[in-house]
Amino acid sequence: MRRLDEQEIRDIANGSAILGTGGGGDPYLGTLATLEAVTKHGAPQLMDPEELSDDSLVAFPFIVGAPVPGVEKFPFGNELAQALRTLEDQLGRKVDAVMSAEIGGANSMIPMSLAVRVGIPVVDGDLIGRAFPEIQLTTLTLHGIHASPFALADEHGNGVVLNVIDNFWAERIARAVAIEFGAVCVGVAYPISGKQVKVATLHRTVSFAGRIGKALREAKAAKKNPLDAVLAAADGVEVFRGKIIDVERRTQRGWAVGEAVIAGSDRFTNRVARVRFQNENLVLMVDGEVVASVPDLITILEADTGAAITTENLRYGFRVAVIGIACQPIWRTEAGLALAGPQHWGYEVKYVPIEQGAGAA
Amino acid sequence: MRIGIDVGGTNTDAVLVEGNEVLASHKTPTTADVGSGIITALENVFRGSNHRPDEISAVMIGTTHFTNAVVERRRLLKSAAIRIALPATQALPPMIDWPADLREAIGNHVYLVHGGYEFDGREISPLDEKEIREVAADLKRKNIRSAALTSVFAPVNGKMEERVAEILREEVPGIYVSLSSEIGRIGLLERENATIMNACLQELAITVVRSFRDALNRLGIVAPFYISQNDGTLMSSDYAEKYPILTFASGPTNSMRGAAFLSGAQEGVVVDIGGTTSDVGALAHGFPREASAEVEIADVRTNFRMPDLLSFGLGGGSIIRQNNGHMTIGPDSVGYELTSKALIFGGETLTTTDVAVAAGMLDLGDRKKVEKLAPGTVQAALDEIHRMVEVAIDRMKTSADPIPVILVGGGSVLISKPIAGASEIQKPKNYAVANAIGAAIAQVGGEVDRVFMLEGSSRDEALAAAKREAIGKAVEAGANEETVKVVDVEEVPLTYLPSNSIRVRIKAVGDLTVS
Numbered sequence: 014m015r016r017l018d019e020q021e022i023r024d025i026a027n028g029s030a031i032l033g034t035g036g037g038g039d040p041y042l043g044t045l046a047t048l049e050a051v052t053k054h055g056a057p058q059l060m061d062p063e064e065l066s067d068d069s070l071v072a073f074p075f076i077v078g079a080p081v082p083g084v085e086k087f088p089f090g091n092e093l094a095q096a097l098r099t100l101e102d103q104l105g106r107k108v109d110a111v112m113s114a115e116i117g118g119a120n121s122m123i124p125m126s127l128a129v130r131v132g133i134p135v136v137d138g139d140l141i142g143r144a145f146p147e148i149q150l151t152t153l154t155l156h157g158i159h160a161s162p163f164a165l166a167d168e169h170g171n172g173v174v175l176n177v178i179d180n181f182w183a184e185r186i187a188r189a190v191a192i193e194f195g196a197v198c199v200g201v202a203y204p205i206s207g208k209q210v211k212v213a214t215l216h217r218t219v220s221f222a223g224r225i226g227k228a229l230r231e232a233k234a235a236k237k238n239p240l241d242a243v244l245a246a247a248d249g250v251e252v253f254r255g256k257i258i259d260v261e262r263r264t265q266r267g268w269a270v271g272e273a274v275i276a277g278s279d280r281f282t283n284r285v286a287r288v289r290f291q292n293e294n295l296v297l298m299v300d301g302e303v304v305a306s307v308p309d310l311i312t313i314l315e316a317d318t319g320a321a322i323t324t325e326n327l328r329y330g331f332r333v334a335v336i337g338i339a340c341q342p343i344w345r346t347e348a349g350l351a352l353a354g355p356q357h358w359g360y361e362v363k364y365v366p367i368e369q370g371a372g373a374a
Numbered sequence: 375m376r377i378g379i380d381v382g383g384t385n386t387d388a389v390l391v392e393g394n395e396v397l398a399s400h401k402t403p404t405t406a407d408v409g410s411g412i413i414t415a416l417e418n419v420f421r422g423s424n425h426r427p428d429e430i431s432a433v434m435i436g437t438t439h440f441t442n443a444v445v446e447r448r449r450l451l452k453s454a455a456i457r458i459a460l461p462a463t464q465a466l467p468p469m470i471d472w473p474a475d476l477r478e479a480i481g482n483h484v485y486l487v488h489g490g491y492e493f494d495g496r497e498i499s500p501l502d503e504k505e506i507r508e509v510a511a512d513l514k515r516k517n518i519r520s521a522a523l524t525s526v527f528a529p530v531n532g533k534m535e536e537r538v539a540e541i542l543r544e545e546v547p548g549i550y551v552s553l554s555s556e557i558g559r560i561g562l563l564e565r566e567n568a569t570i571m572n573a574c575l576q577e578l579a580i581t582v583v584r585s586f587r588d589a590l591n592r593l594g595i596v597a598p599f600y601i602s603q604n605d606g607t608l609m610s611s612d613y614a615e616k617y618p619i620l621t622f623a624s625g626p627t628n629s630m631r632g633a634a635f636l637s638g639a640q641e642g643v644v645v646d647i648g649g650t651t652s653d654v655g656a657l658a659h660g661f662p663r664e665a666s667a668e669v670e671i672a673d674v675r676t677n678f679r680m681p682d683l684l685s686f687g688l689g690g691g692s693i694i695r696q697n698n699g700h701m702t703i704g705p706d707s708v709g710y711e712l713t714s715k716a717l718i719f720g721g722e723t724l725t726t727t728d729v730a731v732a733a734g735m736l737d738l739g740d741r742k743k744v745e746k747l748a749p750g751t752v753q754a755a756l757d758e759i760h761r762m763v764e765v766a767i768d769r770m771k772t773s774a775d776p777i778p779v780i781l782v783g784g785g786s787v788l789i790s791k792p793i794a795g796a797s798e799i800q801k802p803k804n805y806a807v808a809n810a811i812g813a814a815i816a817q818v819g820g821e822v823d824r825v826f827m828l829e830g831s832s833r834d835e836a837l838a839a840a841k842r843e844a845i846g847k848a849v850e851a852g853a854n855e856e857t858v859k860v861v862d863v864e865e866v867p868l869t870y871l872p873s874n875s876i877r878v879r880i881k882a883v884g885d886l887t888v889s
Contacts (some may be wrong), residue, residue: 049466085493259774
């Protein structure tokens with residue numbers, strides 16, 4: 014167990030933006046809120062999953078709802094503690110530690126914000142290893158573990174507990190509750206034992222995000238190539254480089270869906286890449302061939318600065334590098350691909366592991 | 375006949391414009407009192423044109439004075455930040471992301487009170503008037519004379535901010551009140567930041583607007599005067615006294631609008647090459663395209679209307695270096711020391727201006743001093759300058775199609791060859807006073823930024839309602855109804871929600887009604 018200082022918290026936030034694969038929400042406000050909570054309540058403790066006792070109780074806090082209301086009525090203050098209390102009342106016992114549901118994007122910061130308020134540690138890990146926009150897309154679903162009881166709370170002190178038959182219903186009902194709470198609120202779900210954390214979650218992904226953020230920061234300070242630093246820290250591979258020449262967007266079932274077209278440069282000259290996205294970047298095709306696909310991580314970075322570009326900020330003219338990072342092995346199992354592979358998102362392409370796709374490209 | 379004035383940090387420019395014609399212009403150093411610089415510029419304009427002050431129908435002024443005041447942390451008024459939001463938003467109190475010295479400069483007076491709205495217009499909590507009167511009493515006790523009011527989702531409904539303003543005015547006579555609903559878009563922290571900055575500029579705004587008014591009176595100009603806003607539209611001088619922050623970044627906007635006017639281009643890329651840096655921006659319908667992301671001013675994050683500019687280190691004073699056959703230009707510049715440090719002025723630094731003189735593109739200084747430069751070096755430098763401009767233009771274009779390029783600013787002499795991606799290149803006459811021209815031709819606008827729930831109404835109905843409202847706001851601000859057009863429609867779906875909600879942002883502009 015170790016305490017995280019401000020620098021480490023910022024590194025984790027910056028690394029999580031890269032693991033957000035273009036979505037997951039901007040960690041800016043969440044980072045500020047965490048640092049503010051740290052000023053008031055002290056630094057968060059980061060705990061290795063192996064340090065948990067098997068019978069300890071761990072839960073997963075996250076933001077539920079839409080990003081636009083979230084920038085007006087940010088819910089990650091006392092709302093978090095309220096949601097945790099609601100869950101604890103339902104379970105009849107205290108939660109011993111919290112853990113990130115989603116290391117990619119804004120939800121990377123939420124457990125820290127809650128943990129320091131109630132004085133419990135944060136477990137080093139998460140349930141996705143990247144960003145996904147739906148509650149059921151977690152490793153716990155793959156292990157047959159329920160999201161419920163699932164507590165949601167608002168700023169007034171209202172709490173709602175969902176007892177649902179499966180994690181798909183959790184997603185649907187939570188969104189309906191979120192609308193009543195102002196289209197954005199917080200939830201604490203997936204209460205599990207320390208033993209379950211050890212077998213069914215992704216370990217040390219908070220440290221992983223921190224290492225990526227740190228590499229980026231140090232490369233900038235030393236005026237070294239930030240892209241190389243990110244690739245080395247994330248064990249990623251550059252799968253394309255070029256200039257964005259077209260971005261097409263449309264709305265489909267409430268999702269921001271689209272495609273960015275990139276004309277190749279350097280060793281990709283004369284080649285054309287297409288990145289298809291639905292909030293997150295999901296499929297990369299180069300000259301018509303799939304090079305990378307969800308659940309592997311596809312992140313578009315500004316070529317000179319190494320900064321991650323979110324799907325809503327993709328624009329003509331950006332000089333970009335597209336990097337691929339292998340997803341956690343559990344997502345590559347048959348069940349993992351059935352839950353979150355390309356077909357889940359409506360793409361009629363076969364999943365190609367990044368190592369294979371990058372080698373071919 | 376109109377007058378456009380640009381009061382910059384260094385120079386004050388004035389132009390006299392009739393219809394599409396620039397009748398006269400003058401450039402003079404900006405003075406500490408602002409007013410005497412304006413008088414000098416205007417006297418020269420009248421003298422040079424044989425026109426009289428009583429022929430003027432309107433005066434438009436652009437100024438960077440308020441931006442500079444915040445950047446330099448001077449003449450800022452102690453202000454209170456009042457957020458109408460409880461019990462929501464406590465995770466991030468007001469001014470949380472401000473630099474400590476700026477927060478200190480205006481005092482750290484933060485209040486959170488009950489109220490605010492949800493995205494769909496429901497109240498988070500009712501306003502508690504007793505609570506507001508207690509805040510007012512505290513302001514009185516602390517002798518705080520300016521307050522910034524920000525309610526959650528004020529762009530959806532500004533009524534609570536208005537009611538709090540009424541109460542504060544009753545309780546604290548003479549207090550200045552800034553409302554976030556008048557300033558920014560959705561994004562509580564950023565809109566609040568802009569509103570607080572506005573609050574601390576209240577006294578300076580009165581002083582500066584008065585000095586504008588006095589200068590015009592002294593010259594016998596009786597026409598109404600307007601101040602340009604960051605989106606290239608005008609506000610009345612009375613409104614500018616209340617909302618000086620809306621002048622932030624009006625300089626680059628005016629420069630781009632001036633370039634559009636001088637060239638006649640509605641769509642295109644404007645490249646403004648100065649002494650140290652170049653600014654590149656895109657024109658859409660004759661207006662600068664706006665930045666989509668948050669913009670930092672004086673290290674504070676805001677989200678209000680700013681032109682989307684790409685700045686890079688190329689100007690007339692940029693330093694040229696050669697290392698192992700590799701050439702770099704800028705980003706550093708000899709700046710105002712050009713006339714002592716550049717080779718053509720007897721200095722020892724190779725600058726872009728030296729290269730332009732050596733290539734015969736410019737007649738300046740002592741040409742003999744650059745005769746010894748290798749032709750290969752001159753050529754390589756020119757190639758690099760053009761490449762830098764090409765990359766920047768390409769970055770700001772919105773499609774791969776060739777697009778008109780308009781060059782303004784003193785450094786535009788550096789561009790002599792065709793530019794890749796440009797359908798044509800224009801270097802309009804009077805480019806040096808593009809800012810003042812941009813002010814002179816400014817129009818009046820109205821904007822709506824709102825979330826619509828598409829239950830019971832179609833998307834088209836929602837867009838039509840928003841357009842009507844934006845047009846209404848433009849007319850209210852003084853636009854001639856017949857000339858008002860919707861120039862920008864942005865529609866963003868609210869993702870992650872089952873209900874069909876969209877956020878719509880619409881801007882309408884029209885010509886100023888001039889009697």
